[in-house]
Amino acid sequence: MDEIREKIASLIKDGKAGSVLAIVKNGINVIPVQITSQNLDEVSNICLDERRYPIEKMLASLVDARDDSSPVGIVLRPCEKAAVIELHKLQRFNIADLILIDIDCSRELRDKCACDWKDDIAVKVQEGKEFLKDETLDTLESGTSKERWEFWSKHFARCIKCYGCRNVCPVCICKACCLEEADVVEKGELPPEFPIFHLARAVDVAGRCIDCGKCEEACPVDIPLRLIHKKVFRDFIRDFKYIPGASIDEKCPLDFIESIKEEGD
Amino acid sequence: MAHVRWIPTTCVYCGCGCGLLLETTGDKITKALPQAAHPVSDARLCIKGWNIHQFIHNEKRLKKPLIKKNGSFVEVDWDEALSLIAEKIGSTIKAHGADSTGFLSSAKCTNEENYLFQKFVRSVIGTNNVDHCARLCHASTVAGLAGSFGSGAMTNSIPDLEQSKCLFIIGSNTTEQHPLVATRLYRALKDGCKIIVADPRNIPISRFALLHLKHKPGSDIALINSMINVILSEGLMDSDFIDARTEGFDELKASVADYTPEMAQKITGLKKEDIVNAAILYAKSKPSAIIYSMGITQHITGTDNVRALANLAMVTGNIGKPGTGVNPLRGHQNVQGSCDMGALPNLLPGYQAVTDAALRGKFESAWQCKIPEQNGITLTEMMGEAGEGKIKSMFIMGENPVVTDPDSTHVAHALKSLDFLAVQDIFMTETAEYADVVLPAACFAEKEGTFTNTDRRVQRVRKAVNPPGEAKADWEAISLLASAFKAKGFDFKSAEEIFDEMRSLTPQYAGITYERLENETLQWPCTSETHKGTPVLHLTQFTRGKGKIFNIAFKEAAEQADEEFPFILTTGRLYFLFHSNTMTGRSPSLNAEVNRAFLEINPADAEKLGIKNSEYVEVESRRGSVKVKAKVTEGIREGVVFMPFHFAKEAANVLTGRHLDPIAKIPEFKVSAVKLKKV
Numbered sequence A: 001m002d003e004i005r006e007k008i009a010s011l012i013k014d015g016k017a018g019s020v021l022a023i024v025k026n027g028i029n030v031i032p033v034q035i036t037s038q039n040l041d042e043v044s045n046i047c048l049d050e051r052r053y054p055i056e057k058m059l060a061s062l063v064d065a066r067d068d069s070s071p072v073g074i075v076l077r078p079c080e081k082a083a084v085i086e087l088h089k090l091q092r093f094n095i096a097d098l099i100l101i102d103i104d105c106s107r108e109l110r111d112k113c114a115c116d117w118k119d120d121i122a123v124k125v126q127e128g129k130e131f132l133k134d135e136t137l138d139t140l141e142s143g144t145s146k147e148r149w150e151f152w153s154k155h156f157a158r159c160i161k162c163y164g165c166r167n168v169c170p171v172c173i174c175k176a177c178c179l180e181e182a183d184v185v186e187k188g189e190l191p192p193e194f195p196i197f198h199l200a201r202a203v204d205v206a207g208r209c210i211d212c213g214k215c216e217e218a219c220p221v222d223i224p225l226r227l228i229h230k231k232v233f234r235d236f237i238r239d240f241k242y243i244p245g246a247s248i249d250e251k252c253p254l255d256f257i258e259s260i261k262e263e264g265d
Numbered sequence B: 001m002a003h004v005r006w007i008p009t010t011c012v013y014c015g016c017g018c019g020l021l022l023e024t025t026g027d028k029i030t031k032a033l034p035q036a037a038h039p040v041s042d043a044r045l046c047i048k049g050w051n052i053h054q055f056i057h058n059e060k061r062l063k064k065p066l067i068k069k070n071g072s073f074v075e076v077d078w079d080e081a082l083s084l085i086a087e088k089i090g091s092t093i094k095a096h097g098a099d100s101t102g103f104l105s106s107a108k109c110t111n112e113e114n115y116l117f118q119k120f121v122r123s124v125i126g127t128n129n130v131d132h133c134a135r136l137c138h139a140s141t142v143a144g145l146a147g148s149f150g151s152g153a154m155t156n157s158i159p160d161l162e163q164s165k166c167l168f169i170i171g172s173n174t175t176e177q178h179p180l181v182a183t184r185l186y187r188a189l190k191d192g193c194k195i196i197v198a199d200p201r202n203i204p205i206s207r208f209a210l211l212h213l214k215h216k217p218g219s220d221i222a223l224i225n226s227m228i229n230v231i232l233s234e235g236l237m238d239s240d241f242i243d244a245r246t247e248g249f250d251e252l253k254a255s256v257a258d259y260t261p262e263m264a265q266k267i268t269g270l271k272k273e274d275i276v277n278a279a280i281l282y283a284k285s286k287p288s289a290i291i292y293s294m295g296i297t298q299h300i301t302g303t304d305n306v307r308a309l310a311n312l313a314m315v316t317g318n319i320g321k322p323g324t325g326v327n328p329l330r331g332h333q334n335v336q337g338s339c340d341m342g343a344l345p346n347l348l349p350g351y352q353a354v355t356d357a358a359l360r361g362k363f364e365s366a367w368q369c370k371i372p373e374q375n376g377i378t379l380t381e382m383m384g385e386a387g388e389g390k391i392k393s394m395f396i397m398g399e400n401p402v403v404t405d406p407d408s409t410h411v412a413h414a415l416k417s418l419d420f421l422a423v424q425d426i427f428m429t430e431t432a433e434y435a436d437v438v439l440p441a442a443c444f445a446e447k448e449g450t451f452t453n454t455d456r457r458v459q460r461v462r463k464a465v466n467p468p469g470e471a472k473a474d475w476e477a478i479s480l481l482a483s484a485f486k487a488k489g490f491d492f493k494s495a496e497e498i499f500d501e502m503r504s505l506t507p508q509y510a511g512i513t514y515e516r517l518e519n520e521t522l523q524w525p526c527t528s529e530t531h532k533g534t535p536v537l538h539l540t541q542f543t544r545g546k547g548k549i550f551n552i553a554f555k556e557a558a559e560q561a562d563e564e565f566p567f568i569l570t571t572g573r574l575y576f577l578f579h580s581n582t583m584t585g586r587s588p589s590l591n592a593e594v595n596r597a598f599l600e601i602n603p604a605d606a607e608k609l610g611i612k613n614s615e616y617v618e619v620e621s622r623r624g625s626v627k628v629k630a631k632v633t634e635g636i637r638e639g640v641v642f643m644p645f646h647f648a649k650e651a652a653n654v655l656t657g658r659h660l661d662p663i664a665k666i667p668e669f670k671v672s673a674v675k676l677k678k679v
Helices: A002-013 A037-045 A055-065 A078-089 A107-113 A121-126 A135-142 A145-156 A164-168 A196-204 A225-240 A256-264 B078-096 B111-125 B139-148 B159-163 B179-190 B204-208 B220-233 B239-245 B249-256 B261-268 B272-284 B302-315 B335-340 B357-367 B379-387 B408-417 B474-484 B495-505 B514-519 B603-609
Strands: A019-026 A029-035 A072-076 A098-102 B004-010 B019-025 B028-034 B066-069 B072-075 B101-104 B166-170 B194-198 B211-213 B288-292 B326-328 B393-397 B420-425 B437-440 B449-452 B457-461 B567-572 B598-601 B616-620 B625-632 B640-644 B672-678
Touching: A002 A019, A002 A037, A002 A072, A002 A098, A019 A037, A019 A055, A029 A037, A029 A055, A029 B004, A055 A072, A055 A078, A055 B004, A055 B019, A072 A078, A078 A098, A135 A145, A135 A225, A145 A196, A164 B028, A196 A225, B004 B457, B066 B078, B078 B101, B078 B393, B078 B420, B078 B437, B078 B474, B101 B111, B101 B379, B111 B335, B111 B357, B111 B449, B111 B474, B111 B495, B139 B302, B139 B326, B159 B179, B166 B179, B166 B272, B179 B204, B194 B204, B194 B272, B211 B272, B220 B249, B220 B261, B220 B272, B220 B302, B239 B302, B249 B302, B261 B272, B288 B302, B302 B326, B335 B449, B357 B495, B379 B408, B449 B495, B457 B514, B598 B603, B598 B616, B603 B625, B603 B672
Parallel strands: A019 A072, A072 A098, B101 B393, B166 B194, B166 B288, B194 B211, B288 B326, B393 B420, B420 B437, B567 B640, B598 B625
Antiparallel strands: A019 A029, B004 B019, B019 B028, B066 B072, B066 B437, B449 B457, B567 B672, B598 B640, B616 B625, B616 B672
16 A cells, blocks of 8 residues: 555656545545645545445546646556446546556455456456356346346335435446436336336446446445346346456447447548 | 545435535535445435535525515625614514514534524523424424433434344334435344334335334324233233333333223224234334334324333333334434534523523523523424514524424414514525525535434534635624624634533533544543443433333324314425425425425325326315325325425415424424315
8 A cells, every 4th residue: 555655646746647536544534535736645544445436437527627638647446447448438538648556455345346357357258267256146047037026126115216326336427317307217206116217227337337336335225236237247248248347449349339430430 | 727625524404414525626516425434324325415515506595694675685794784683683672571582593503503503592682582493303302202211312323223123113204204224224124123114104114014004193102002001911021121220110001001902993093903913023023123203203292102102112121222222313414413502492502401500500600691590482482472472583593484384374474473583594495585684604515513413423514615605604693693792702713612612511512522523433422532422322221310101191183183174184204305495496306306295195085085196186274275286195094195395385384283292392293184175
């Protein structure tokens, strides 16, 4: 951690980064801070906490607020780096404007998250190794559709429509969201309509969801949301031979708009 | 480069006390998100929290003090507005005495502001006529639990509810009104906890309940006493606990003998088997916790309802341990704090009685003043006396009684009858419209301070941006007002200075400092700077010594369904909105979810009246009538209808009455007789 702190301090001191976004711990408050030459002493408070923030979206706010072209640095966990790659591909910002500072999660957190980003999913896929293993998902998939329906309707009956899953999702960046359209989901009802409210999002982020599980962490009623996204992520890799978040250069098979544009050129 | 900051603070909506981050670019708050690793909210929020930034920069925010001249408001400077308030209230005092004035503090304001407000009223104005909206929500809890246990607050902590094996949720729509408390209930459920819901409506958590008792509004005591009756006759009481920790059990034993399940069945409209099963489930699955809210408190028997629940917990020994307790969920984010701060007509800060000469003397010497010896009058009494011309001048800080108090037509009459009214708020509310002077206030994101949530947790509120225009934090406005009255002792430079004065006089807060709050989460009582705070109350003994078991008799609600008014109207909040909708109504994402009132009615009742879903119904009580769309739903008991009270138009409180609990003076919002007519 000290190495990272020194690196960030020198990036700012040497003028290589205009600012760096990192999580700091001040007393009981674990908060994101934009570190610049003005508040460089915050560097000593940089921490790695169990709880994750939607730091990719915070990065987007920093890039938007920037009034010069100085690069923005950011401290990223492996899953967050994958999300930043997706956001670059979605043209939310340009990765060339960023300085990515890698940080590893604690072993406990990696185990808790059953994280596959730590060992590079791409390598696992290439070598034909098992990836994104999940017993609950396997059991569900081997069950009947009635069982699956019951499983999910029970969980989603707790939903309080906070939109937290969408709000923290690093790749949910549409300006207008279909979940807020009265024609798609009836307004003012609790729980929201099942399954449209929840499945619309799962389908929408297919091809860019990187299975970080922040949606599940943000759920006030502990709905196992990551299971849905893991299912989509796993199937996507299998069927399209494409790993969202793994590479800057590889194009998403669903990115047909970009392809059409290129053909037009 | 515009600096982006994330300011940690505490949510301003409900009593959960969730930890927020306000994302701020320059002087604009652009987003709200949950704080990681927060002891209550643990990186989650409800929809109101996520959208809390949306009202802050609304263009309708009050920016200048206003004085009403010839019927319309004119912008003036602070000096002119404050001088006018001092002059008008001063002349009321001169002509009719200090007790002809009334002051409403606010559960939306900080602890510091509530402390300063009541200090101003008591020491400068010279009356104890200070109260706030706790009168409308948990006055019966404050009185009831203080009587039973010696402390009128939630006995346990939000996190420890996860350990319960049985949750008895009565009159609390926890999922909608305290979503981040519901988180813990659902976690308990996952670990095998059994849930009993007692509520006349289907609520989100009732579908997970083993038993849903849809009892008649106002029949709570019959239900609770009958549960105790069953527990005693089945031998399921905790005799060791009763002997060692309580008094009054023998009288209770005799008095509940009449409340057989057969008898309670008649009053509650429940099946007697369900009452028996609920009693056995609650008594056998230890630890069991009771969770309650307005469904218990807002009755003419509110105080008795609360004490009956305390009895139930005591006879089964379900108190003073994690996962147990009598847990009132407080409505506002700081209604616990504003009670703690003595914004009550009978209590000084820290629940120290006004009528106790020694306690009063402590404050008198600290404040260098004389405090009136008699209790002041309550909010509900103030409105009554204003209507009768006895209260001549009022000052209302951050409350909107025109929408939230019972019998709105009467409230409007009362406010119009005043010689002078000053209102301090963040928007031009329905109440401020009646004012002679309106002061612009800073909102929670524009000032420093503390809030105390429902589990007695004192948490920091931090300034993220400047207030709009000339708006000021309420504590600054009170300080200035005090100097307009030429008073000393209000010359505070910061909220922290006020907090430090307060804690020197308030034993429960004595050990809490701003510095400690940077490093610890503290729940009162916290009596010294080395005290770690108190997550669970009454561990080895009750605050009052022995727990007092009260003898509680069932009494009917003030209004009953009859031939002329055959339905019972019950009112409440919706998940998406908050109270008088001053803030949520100006938050586009929330307003888009719900922006109209409705009347929930059972299909059988709707059919009899020929009312179809979404058709307009005229709802009429003895006070007034409103037209509103019907929402036909199996979710509500036959004979009972429900309306949310958020809306100034289609106002539920036009219908509700001013029947008060004799001890707590809380109105019976939950039972009004109404008739319905298809429009």
